[in-house]
Amino acid sequence: MDDIKYTTHTQPVNRYDSDKDYGTPKKLSEKLVKLNIDGVEITVPEGTSIMHAAQLCGVTVPKLCATDSLEPFGSCRLCLVEIEGRRGYPASCTTPVAEGIQVRTQTSKLADVRRGVMELYISDHPLDCLTCAANGDCELQDMAGAVGLREVRYGYDGENHLKSTKDESNPYFTFDPSKCIVCSRCVRACEETQGTFALTIEGRGFGSKVSAGNKDFLESECVSCGACVQACPTATLMEKTVIEAGTPEHKITTTCAYCGVGCSFDAEMKGEEVVRMTPNKDGGANHGHSCVKGRFAWGYATHQDRITTPMIRKSIHDEWQVVSWDEAINYAASEIKRIETKYGKEAMGGITSSRCTNEEVYVTQKLVRAVFGTNNVDTCARVCHSPTGYGLKQTLGESAGTQTFDSVMQSDVIMIIGANPTDGHPVFASLMKRRLREGAKLIIADPRAIDLVENSPHVRADYHLNLRPGTNVALISALAHVVVTEGLVKEDFVRERCEWDSFVVWRDFVAKPENSPEALEATLGVKAEFVRNAARLFATGGNSAIYYGLGVTEHSQGSTTVMGIANLAMATGNVGREGVGVNPLRGQNNVQGSCDMGSMPHEYPGYRHVSDDATRTLFESAWGRPLSNDPGLRIPNMLDLAGEGKFKALYCVGEDIAQSDPNTQHVTHALENMECVIVQDLFLNETAMYAHVFFPGASFLEKNGTFTNAERRISPVRRVMAPKNGHGERGMEDWEITARLSKALGYEMRYSHACEIMDEIAALTPTFKGVSFKKLDELGSIQWPCDDANPTGTPTMHVDEFVRGKGRFFITQYVPTTEKVNAKYPLILTTGRILSQYNVGAQTRRTKNNVWHAEDLVEIHPHDAEDRGIKDGDWVGITSRAGETVLRATLTERVQPGVIYTTFHHPESGANVITTDNGDWATNCPEFKVTAVQVNRVHQLSDWQKDYQSFSEAQIAFTGKKSNKIIKQPA
Amino acid sequence: MQTEQLIKMANQVGDFFESYPDQVQAQQGIAEHLNRFWALAMRRQIAAHVKEANGVGLHAKVISAISSYLEVE
Secondary structure, three states, X not given: OOOOOOEEOOOEOOOOOOOOOOOOOOOOOOOEEEEEEOOEEEEEEOOOEHHHHHHHOOOOOOOOOOOOOOOOOOOOOOOEOEEOOXXXXXXXXXXXXXXXXXXXXXXXXXXXXHHHHHHHHHHOOOOOHHHOXXXXXXXXXXXXXXXOOOOOOOOOOOOOOOOOOOEOOOOOEEEOHHHOOOOOHHHHHHHHHHOOOOOEEEXXXXXXXXXXXOEOOOOOOOOOOOHHHXXXXXXXXXXXXXXXXXXXXXXXEEEOOOEOOOOEEEXXXXXXXXEEEEEOOOOOOOOOOOOHHHHHOOHHHHOOOOOOOOEEOOOOOOOOEEOOHHHHHHHHHHHHHHXXXXXXXXXXXXXXXXXXXHHHHHHHHXXXXXXXXXXXXXXXXXXXXXHXXXXXXXXXXXOOOOOOHHHHHHOOEEEEEOOOHHHHOHHHHHHHHXXXXXXXXXXXXXXXXXXXXXXXXOEOOOEEEOOOOOOHHHHHHHHHHHXXXXXXXXXXXXXXXXXXXXXXXHHHHHOOHHHOOOOOHHHHOOOHHHHHHHHHHHHHOOOEEEEEOHHHHOOOOHHHHHHHHHHHHHXXXXXXXXXXEEEEOOOEOOHHHHHHOOOOOOEEOOOEEOOOHHHHHHHHHHHOOOOOOOOOOOHHHHHHHHHOOOOOEEEEEOOOHHHHOOOHHHHHHHHHOOOEEEEEEOOOOOHHHHOOEEEEOOOHHHOOEEEEOOOOEEEEEOOOOOOOOOOOOOOOOHHHHHHHHHHHOOOOOOOOOHHHHHXXXXXXXXXXXXXXXXHHHHHOOEEOOOOOOOOOEOOOOOOOOEOOEOEOOOOOOOOOXXXXXXXXOOEEEEEEOOOOOOOOOOOHHHOHHHHOOOOOEEEEOHHHHHHOOOOOOOEEEEEEOOOEEEEEEEEOOOOOOOEEEEEOOOHHHOHHHHOOOOEOOOOOOEOOOOEEEEEEEOOOOOHHHHHHHHHHHHHHHHOOOOOOOOOOOOO | OOHHXXXXXXXXXHHHOOOXXXXXXXXXXXXXXXXHHOOHHHHHHHHHHHHHHOOOOOOHHHHHHHHHHOOOO
């Protein structure tokens, strides 16, 4: 929470203390109110509760049903106070402050009432405090002590709930109704914080109980975000890890290693063992909320599949040899030198990952540029958000989203294009849903009916533009056509802030009749009137914000759509303040950061082109090595060349191209043709099966560094345990491994801690100039740009002017993809992700999240299924121009006829065996979202899957580990 | 790299600039894109294809862009 201006006469209160529970949420108001609580005068914003004001004075009012993440409810009657001149005993949680009132929180009458309330609670509560999992961490226990409860006059023999059955269906927490005090905090957390409404209070009076819709938790609508567990004041909802291990003894604040929301968590520890991860109230991105992945799915870090020893081998058909770190590093270095001598430095390169910290990415690109001597370094953003970097740089001047997540609370119209926030970015989605429940309008452009269309309680899209996959540019042009031809352009904004000439060219282009919604109706498959109304709403509805995801970028015209989005935002004046903006939702935790850190082959950290002499000179003098001024190879270029035998050595850090990149067989063919593939990872991932050197990496719990989320927020990753990859030596953080390889190649990187890498980044990158670990410790997180003008960072970008000066419009000609449906491949396959699994699944598949999603299914519309005699649960073969795979079908009207959908979380699914190497014109980002396919009922796995099964089993056996893969297959 | 792949990619770049009213600007835009994002070897290969095989398979605008503005040094 922010600094506040409250004052008391006895002590200054300058900051919120996140360890304190203020009972009710902070209120913001210009109007201040002065009151007196237990003799202390305090001035607070109007609307603040008496409970909250008391806590600011340092006075704690007893409470059970109140907590500061939830609106007050007033049910427990423990927080009653006396107000001079008023009758009765109002609840301090639901009573707002008033000018001049005198409040007393402790009187003998209040003590009596509170003791009476507690007596009733305890008369129906098990007295097993000493053996209870919440012992020492229970608000009921605390309150019994606080009110001085000494006896329960009613006895314990009456009717009670003590024999209620425990619900242990959720893999991560238990629900023990015998310990429930029906305070409704869980129910309210599910509603207010998460927005799922899975829980309710069933029954009345004594029979009231918390219910997950009359089902067990696992079968219910519950998404296992943990908000209810976090809110529960007793042991009713309790993490299983705490039940097993006991209460943690210390905590360290760090950042989640899953999606681009970048939630701040407290790793609650016992020694070097994580007991639980709890969302941090101070987290700038999550404000104390979490999802099932960050909150619970961290067990992969100690999973038995983890490889903790360096390994080498001559050929991918050999068994792995476990070797010392020295031997592995020296072998890798000698291979790199050999290949350089034999094939030249252009035959070598590196790939970084969005799963790496900024510091790791930085040293990896430094190694490739300064030591390998080539710009052949790329990152997995190539296959997700590279069009964002390109498109936003061109139009607005910076390759990043324009807002904070909190900005959505000021939005009146929210347009989501090709993103599924409730699955992909769940914690941000909860915030967005909160705003939508407050009345913001919603426009969704997506071929598929995502949950926000009409499957989220109290949220419904005003317009669902269910366009045909691959027609985003046509849609953006049609929306722009309406804005321009109906006089909805904010001309003042455009004249003042944008390049007028570029606007005129764009305006004349989109105004052409062929860009009208009517002309494009058949192309889009969306009624023209619908598009017109959506455009009118967007242009005239107040603050309009666009949120988009990979459904925009992963197309042959991904970059064009990004530019079109920026055009639309500029034309309607929706950039440069709270509530508006262009917001790419990044898939992985550090997509933004890995791009910021210069992982792209054409640019240095801070998005400066390699041909820029001043920048190159700066890096040459800092690094003491000559650098190339020529853009290097992108991942698809590397793979194409490798397939032809012209690219031979790859250092791949934290990335799994053999699963995540398109046209798997093309990728594995390329890998097979390389002579030295070095993989640095936690697990023997799919790429590592083609590797010659394996460096065991450190999990996010084992290292220091920073991640940068989708709102440019740099957050600290802190080491809570020693790296497990020591193999007889001191364990190494990943940047140390890279530095050691560099030293073996004759170039020493002299860092003693990750913070020194950030210091170097700050010294060489203007947008990071003011960033340091020390400042991150002080501020919690920093949104770049952070420089002399913005020493604490920049929440909203382009406020007075665009980073490039004037915003630039680009015309966006719709060019249909060459990936066309025909009689042989009549359907379009589009891919995505789901809540419980993450990306290639390397982490989440090694957790209990599999109970929600044990296999990838293919969604087929009932009409298409009927035509092909496919029933729900049937095995179907999916064939494209690139390959074939077999998955089980699920029939649903979420997809439109002619479109099928699947996820890519399990390698054996082979989703990318069928995707093609078609890509974005500007960035080569693969066209994952459009593949022409046919589906048929089948009775066996595809040839690729059979080969994969035997190959992967052999590869796992080469490590000496046992394969625990269970590949489901047709009976 | 296979020339077919480069032709496909270059034509895609050309498509983006298809609707530019100013032809010179469009050609410069195409070439600038290749200069900034394509590795030197790829640029040389496509330039050689234009020179030696008349750029067969490439759109006319792309051929002009490559001939006039592509940097291959």
